[in-house]
Amino acid sequence: MTTATFGKEHLVSFDAANALRIRLFDGPLHLAWRHSAMTSDFIAETMALSFRASERQYKTMRHDIGYLTNELIENAIKFRAAGEVHIEALIDAHHFRMRIANFIDSEATARFQQLLLKVTAGDPGDLLIEQIEASVLADDNASGLGLLTLMSDYQVQLAWHFDENGPHQRIRLQTYAAMAISSA
Numbered sequence: 001m002t003t004a005t006f007g008k009e010h011l012v013s014f015d016a017a018n019a020l021r022i023r024l025f026d027g028p029l030h031l032a033w034r035h036s037a038m039t040s041d042f043i044a045e046t047m048a049l050s051f052r053a054s055e056r057q058y059k060t061m062r063h064d065i066g067y068l069t070n071e072l073i074e075n076a077i078k079f080r081a082a083g084e085v086h087i088e089a090l091i092d093a094h095h096f097r098m099r100i101a102n103f104i105d106s107e108a109t110a111r112f113q114q115l116l117l118k119v120t121a122g123d124p125g126d127l128l129i130e131q132i133e134a135s136v137l138a139d140d141n142a143s144g145l146g147l148l149t150l151m152s153d154y155q156v157q158l159a160w161h162f163d164e165n166g167p168h169q170r171i172r173l174q175t176y177a178a179m180a181i182s183s184a
Helices: 035-051 055-078 106-119 124-138 145-153
Strands: 003-007 020-024 085-091 095-105 157-164 170-180
Touching: 003 106, 020 035, 035 055, 035 085, 055 085, 055 095, 055 145, 055 170, 095 106, 106 124, 106 145, 106 157, 106 170, 124 145, 145 157
Parallel strands: none
Antiparallel strands: 003 157, 020 085, 085 095, 095 170, 157 170
C-alpha cells in the first residue's frame, strides 16, 4: 500500500472521539456538488452554537466554519470516485478541526498531488495573487484558488493523506483542516 501526505503532517493525528460525524451516501439521491452547501451550513450552525453568548463571535465562527467546510466538502464531492464522503468536525480549546474522507481514482490523484505541490510550496498570500493573475490571463477558473484563499485569508492549516487501496486503483483521500477560533 502506497501512502503520501502533503501539507501540515501534524494534522493527520486527528482524534475524532468527540467529533460530529456525517456520512454523505452515494445512492438514490445522487450525491451532488449542491449538497455541500446544506451540509456545511448544518456543520457551521452546530459548531457555532457554543459561541452564541457573543453575537459577533457566533456570526464570525458560523461564517468562517461554513466557508471552510463548504470549500472542502465541494472538493470531496466534485472530485471523488463513486462512494460515500465521511465528514468529522469538532471544536477543541483553540481550533475548529475537520477531516473529510473519500475515494478518488489514480488519475485524479496524480493531478491533485501536482496541485498540492504548488499550493504548499510557498507563502499562501503570494501564491493566491499569482494564481488569480494566472486565472485572469488564461480566462479560466484556476485550480487551487479555494485552498489558497483558506490558507491565506483564513489562516487554515491543511493536510492531505493519500492511501492506495488495493488493485482497483482507488485511493482513499483524507483531507484535514484546522482553523484557529477567533476571540470576541
